[in-house]
Amino acid sequence: MLQHMRSTWNGLNRARRERVQTEVEAAKARQAEVKAFWDQHKIIVKEQWANRTGGRGKTMVADIPDVAKQWYPNNNARPEEVSATAQRHDEAHPYLWQCPLGLGHKPWVALPKDRVQAGAGCPACRQLIRLTDIPTLADQYRGPVPKSQMNYAAHERVSWVCRTWAVTRETGTWHPVEHRFEAAVKERALQGDGCRVCAGYVIDDTNSLHTWFPEIADGLDDPDIDPSQLPTSQHNVSRKQIAGNEPGGVYATLPWRCRHGHRWKATILNRVQGGDCPQCSRAGISKEQVRLVAELSGLMKLVQPELPDSRLPDGLPNFASHQITVPPQYKPKHWRYKAVEVDAVFQIEGGIRIGVEYDGSYHHSIKRRDRQQYETEKSKILVTAGLLNLLVHVRRGDLPALKVPEGLTVPVPERSTPYQQACAVAAAIQDRFPDSVPALDDYLTRGVAQVQDQADAYIIATWGELRPPRRKPERTKVRRPRKLKETPPHQYSLLTPISTPYRNPNRYTEIVRDYRCVCGNLHPFTAVQAQVTSGNTRSCGCLRDQTKQRQRFVVSRAETQAVRDWARLRGIETGGNGRLSARITASYRLSEAGRLDALGADGLLEDLRVQHWAQLNGQKLGARGRVVSEAWLAYATDCLAQDEMDDGSAEQQPPHKMVQGDLFELIE
Ligand SMILES: [Zn+2]
Ligand SMILES: [Zn+2]
Ligand SMILES: [Zn+2]
Ligand SMILES: [Zn+2]
Known part of the structure; x- marks a missing residue:
């Protein structure tokens, strides 16, 4: 939906941009003609000046015919009486000139000698292109200076309004909206910049995180950040912010809080693309891992992750993996993060801490060699930094063993049970640290898993189910599409x-x-x-x-009586005492409002007129285009509403209609 709205916005802006370009080009073409005129004028005037016959100080404005032609008739002197050169710049120069180009330019003030010797022309002609010459932009312009005076290349930042449509997220319906933003005039006229809200640089109700992803917006963990001012896709910090040395690095991360109270940082893009609370997320842990860790927790003391998981019922151990932070001096430069994940941590006799990594088939997806190197490195660093005494890698199937003293590889068969795996892991640890797992002998004698009830409880609490639902087998029968017959819409369909x-x-x-x-x-x-x-x-x-809105086309008893009286006075047949014809009522209403122009010679609304209006406005018509009651009354209402708007109350006009007009042009 959001995508669709964005592409609609882009389409509208593209169409508007093309129109602006065309309008600018047309305006420039007009400007070029005007410039050519004044260039020519300058040449002629200089020639006339050069060929003057009068002596020094004796040449009059009238002697330079092409300048004299522009003499403003209401000047209180005649061109024959005014010297062409004898003015000083500090003198008041009262003479006005008239632009000959008929572009509606006001007369301007200039010294005769500037006009005669330098060939200066109409100043308004030099700044010919105004916003009014670019109607598409003029329409959006909301600046303080009148658009007829605003140069199209001005650097001023002014307000603009983009009328467009937005989708209501809940219902998927479109409604007209106005985007408000600021931009320099020349950016819009010369650089073709479109609406900054449509482009996502300015955030309002139509494109904010709050509007489109309210659940995500709710998870923001900073009361000072207003999600209705946030975009729906930010990932990188803007170049401007980087240049301004604002803190925060390259990624525009924000603080979030999940409904279990976990806190973390992520970019908006990350969240919108599905990134969720890392503590709650199950990425990286598998049910097999949970089952093995549960079994091992019966043999060794389980060290639980620091952050509790509120989804778990009281008393149930947290079998989730640990995020262990490596002190900076131990972190290799090529590691992106300072925290490493360890699937489980146990503590045995003598305070010895043992990490367990379950390298299940999950890891097969990652490039084998890189993985191997990373695991080796991780074992070394965790042990060297004193965070663990040993890292045990449980490897299923054919994964190769690690060859480092800090790591211990325990291979287990591909289809082994959690019990078998736990036996293998505990035996390997007992082997490295003698007598460290005293419960092992008893466990081996029992011969079956002991802690799977807790594993089940954990899985249900976090996954919500023990096994994923079976996929329904896909339908094998493929129907061959047949070309379907096209039938046209009904005659009066919109x-x-x-x-x-x-x-x-x-x-x-x-x-x-x-x-x-x-x-x-x-x-x-x-x-x-x-x-x-x-x-x-x-x-x-x-x-x-x-039609729903049309409930108001009710004719009261009093009005019915008034209509009858009105009709009788005009000799209009109303027929019986039954229901009045809507045509007569509509005509009455127009007549009372002084809109006789809308009525025909017989004092009634014309059938064809209303029929035509109804077709244009999507009003329902009866069989063979007959005008139904509703249409008569709607027409009258529409006419009168139009009058109200013309009465200078244009602000009250709903934006809807104007927007539609806009769009029609664009769609064509
Ligand atoms: Zn001019
Ligand atoms: Zn817009
Ligand atoms: Zn969480
Ligand atoms: Zn429609």
């Missing part, structure tokens, strides 16, 4: 097909098709083709919404 018909994946017998609705709803609308063809489905739902 829908236009945008796909070929296809079968409803959830209901095989139903043939559906994607449509676009004329109302401006950007979301393709999927409907049963037969229903669209028969006219039972005519719109994306917008017509239904309109």
Whole structure:
């Protein structure tokens, strides 16, 4: 949904950018013509000046005909009386000039000698391109200076509004929105920058983490960070922040807290892509590992991870793996993290700490050689740093043994049971540290696993189930798609097909098709083709919404009486005492509002007029285009609403309509 909205936004911005470009080019072409005129003017004027016949100080403005032509008629002197050169710059220079190009430029003030000797032209002609010349941008402009005075290449940062559509996450429906942002005028006109909200640089309700991922936003562990101001995809710190030496490194990590109270740091992107609490996450531990660790906990004292797991019932040991932090002086440079994971830690007689690594088939996926080297290194470092006395690697199947004194490899057969594995591991530890596992003899005599009930309880508490559910065998029978017949929408449908018909994946017998609705709803609308063809489905739902709104087309008894009186005065037949025709009521309402222009010679609304309006506005019409009651009244309401808006209350106009107009242009 978010993806779809983003691509819709991108599409709109692309279309707008293209329009801006076209408009800028057109404006530049106009500017070029104007520039050519003034270049030519300068040449001519300089020539006329050079060929003057009057003596020193005797040349008048009138002697330079091309300048004199621009003499402003209301100047309180005539060009024949004003010297072409005898002004000083510090003097008041009261003479105005008129731009000859008919571009509506105001007369401007200039010294005759600047005009005559330097050939200076109309200053407004030099800064011809204004925002008003780029209607697409002018439309979005909300700056303080009027757009007719704003140069299109101005460096000023001003406010803009982008009218577009956004999806409501909960319902998947689209609604019109306004994006507000600031940008320099030239960035938008010359660099073609689109909406900064659409682009994700500015965050508002339409694109924030809070809106799109409320559960993730809830997990933010910093009351000072407002998730409605956060994007949905940040990963790296912006270059600006790095340049400003803001703390935090390359990754834009934020603090999070899971519902079990664990705290960790991760980027938004990481979270949105599914990264979860590392303490709660089961990545890296397997059920086999839990079963072996449980068995071993019956033989040696289990050292539990520092952070408790609140999912576990009271008294159940935590069989999860440990994150052991390696002191910086021991951390090899090529290690990315200072914490290493050890599957389990046990303590035996004499305070000896033994780590156990379960190198199950899980590790086969990782590159064998790198893994081998990493495991060797890890054993060495943990022992050298004094964090463990020994690291035991339980290796299933054909994984090669490690050859370091700090590590001990215990090979176990691929299909061995937790009991068999525990026996092998305990025996190997007993071998290295004699008499360190006194319970082993008894365990061996019993011959069966002892702690699997706890393993089961742990697995249920963390995985939620003992075994993954069986996958349903996939259907083998593949139906061959057959080309489906296309049928056109009903005559009065607002829908236009945008796909070929296809079968409803959830209901095989139903043939559906994607449509676009004329109302401006950007979301393709999927409907049963037969229903669209028969006219039972005519719109994306917008017509239904309109009908709901139409409850207000109720005619009161008092109004009915007024309509009858009005009709009688005009000789309009109202027929009996039954229900009044909606046409007459609608005509009455318009007439009362002074909208006689909307009425025909007979004092009534014209059929064709309303029919046409109804078709344009997605109003329901009866058989053969007959105008139904609702349409008459809706038309009158619409006319009167239009008047209200024209009365200067334009702000009250719902943005919806304007946005639709916008979109229509773009879609075309
Ligand atoms: Zn001009
Ligand atoms: Zn936008
Ligand atoms: Zn957690
Ligand atoms: Zn619609």
